[in-house]
Amino acid sequence: xxxxxGVRLTVSQNLLLYAPQAQNDGILPLPVGQSxxxxxxxxxxxxxxxxxxxxxxxxxxFDDRHRGQLMVCTGPKLCTGSQIxxxxxxxxxxxxxxxxxxEAEAKKVLxxxxxxxxxxxxxxxxxxxxxxxxKTNYISTTAFVNVTGAHPQEPEDxxxxxxxxxxxxxxxxxxxxxKKRKA
Amino acid sequence: xxxxxxxxxRDMVKTxxxxxxxxxxxxxxxxxxxxxxxxxxISATKKADIPNVxxxxxxxxxxxxxxxxxxxxxxxxxxxxxxxxxxDGSTSTGHSPCIIRAGFYAExxxxxxxxxx
Numbered sequence: 533x534x535x536x537x538g539v540r541l542t543v544s545q546n547l548l549l550y551a552p553q554a555q556n557d558g559i560l561p562l563p564v565g566q567s568x569x570x571x572x573x574x575x576x577x578x579x580x581x582x583x584x585x586x587x588x589x590x591x592x593x594f595d596d597r598h599r600g601q602l603m604v605c606t607g608p609k610l611c612t613g614s615q616i617x618x619x620x621x622x623x624x625x626x627x628x629x630x631x632x633x634x635e636a637e638a639k640k641v642l643x644x645x646x647x648x649x650x651x652x653x654x655x656x657x658x659x660x661x662x663x664x665x666x667k668t669n670y671i672s673t674t675a676f677v678n679v680t681g682a683h684p685q686e687p688e689d690x691x692x693x694x695x696x697x698x699x700x701x702x703x704x705x706x707x708x709x710x711k712k713r714k715a
Numbered sequence: 716x717x718x719x720x721x722x723x724x725r726d727m728v729k730t731x732x733x734x735x736x737x738x739x740x741x742x743x744x745x746x747x748x749x750x751x752x753x754x755x756x757i758s759a760t761k762k763a764d765i766p767n768v769x770x771x772x773x774x775x776x777x778x779x780x781x782x783x784x785x786x787x788x789x790x791x792x793x794x795x796x797x798x799x800x801x802x803d804g805s806t807s808t809g810h811s812p813c814i815i816r817a818g819f820y821a822e823x824x825x826x827x828x829x830x831x832x
Contacts, residue, residue, distance in 0.1 A: 573818035578771070585769050585813050586740055593738075593767040593811025600801075600811075602794075604774050606818030651786060652745040658784040659775060659819055667778040668819070675815075690821040 560617045561631045563638040564663040571606040571671045572616070574685040574693075581605055584679045603675035608684045610671055616687060623691040635660070721752045724759050731763035738767035743793065750789050757796045766807040770797045774818040790816075 564570065581603070588595030611619070613630035620628045633641070635657060642653045662668050676684050719727060731739070739760050743753040760768055772790045779787035800809030 570819055572821035575820050578815065578817045578820070581815060582740060582769060582771065585815070586738055586767075590811075594769075594813055598813050600813070602814045602816070604816040604818075606774055607821065651747045651749060655745075655786045658779065658787045661784060662775045662779060662787070668775060672774070672818070685821075687821070 558626065558628050559631050560613065560620065560628055561633045561637070561641060562613045562616075563633050563635050563657075563660045564613050566614070566632055567612060568663050568666050568669060569610040569612055570663050570668045571608065571610050572687060572690070573605060573607040574690055577607075577676060577684045578605060580680055580682070581676050598679065601675070603679075604672035605676050605684075606670070606672045607687065608671060608673050609686055610669065611687060619687040620691045623688050624695060719756075721748060721755060724755050724762075727755065727759035728762045731759055731765060737765060738769070739765050740769045740771065741797070742771040743790070749786075750793070753793050754796060757793065757800075761800055761803070761806045761808040764807045766810040768797060768800070768808055768812050770794065770812070770814045772814055772816045774816040776816065 585594060585598045588598055590596040590599060593599060613632060617628045617630035638657060638660065639653065642656060643650075659668075673684050676682070719730070741753065741756055741760065743749050746752060757770075770793070772794050773787060775784075776787050776790035776794070779785075779791075781788045794814055797812060797814065798809075800806055801812060803809060
């Protein structure tokens with residue numbers, strides 16, 4: 533096997549970005565509106581899908597079942613912000629509430645929490661705007677199931693994996709800038 | 716691990732050729748110059764004549780509007796560059812392509828630029 537060579541530049545975080553709010557305030561602040569849906573996907577599932585494709589072999593390179601394909605891979609469950617918070621509450625054993633914040637507030641939270649480049653934050657803000665426009669109200673897991681033979685991770689699985697990052701600290705004393713957000 | 720210094724496509728082409736790889740996974744980096752860096756990597760991949768290319772794009776890029784969600788929409792432009800190699804007889808790149816449009820990551824988003832096999 534030939535060597536694997538990688539180039540790593542920077543890291544961005546999505547739901548994990550809100551771990552401080554979850555730990556301090558029991559809040560999941562997302563600018564996605566109350567009723568629209570999204571289907572978060574686990575990074576591990578994308579990695580697994582990519583690994584299957586990259587290591588597949590056919591007469592013309594990649595496995596013929598994958599070669600030339602354009603695959604869309606979301607998570608398996610459509611969730612509102614409240615449903616994501618519910619999934620977290622169920623797994624973590626403590627109450628977490630979704631808060632629909634404004635885009636301006638989201639920028640402030642993301643800037644405070646993330647070391648990512650500002651363009652990556654802009655990418656997240658744009659994705660949230662797609663959610664508010666109702667353009668993420670779908671799931672697409674057929675390719676993942678077809679290629680890997682497995683079921684993608686449910687939101688509850690994600691919170692189980694990162695339980696320590698989200699569990700509320702102490703009595704929920706507000707030590708975070710989120711207090712500055714308007715109610 | 717081979718470092719990539721963006722801005723020198725010629726060097727990247729040499730790096731890819733010297734590595735002897737026949738497969739590349741291209742992941743646009745979380746960087747202010749994401750688009751330019753990725754265009755350079757796609758172009759270098761073509762010039763290095765690498766036949767198998769997996770491009771990690773993003774779900775939603777197809778419904779993003781250029782004036783409202785320009786960063787997301789750029790992924791369409793990058794996908795087009797990858798797909799254009801299919802009809803380019805001057806390179807083996809495009810012989811065996813694949814694109815994944817990854818949904819909104821629950822935890823950690825895209826980070827790597829490319830990995831070679």
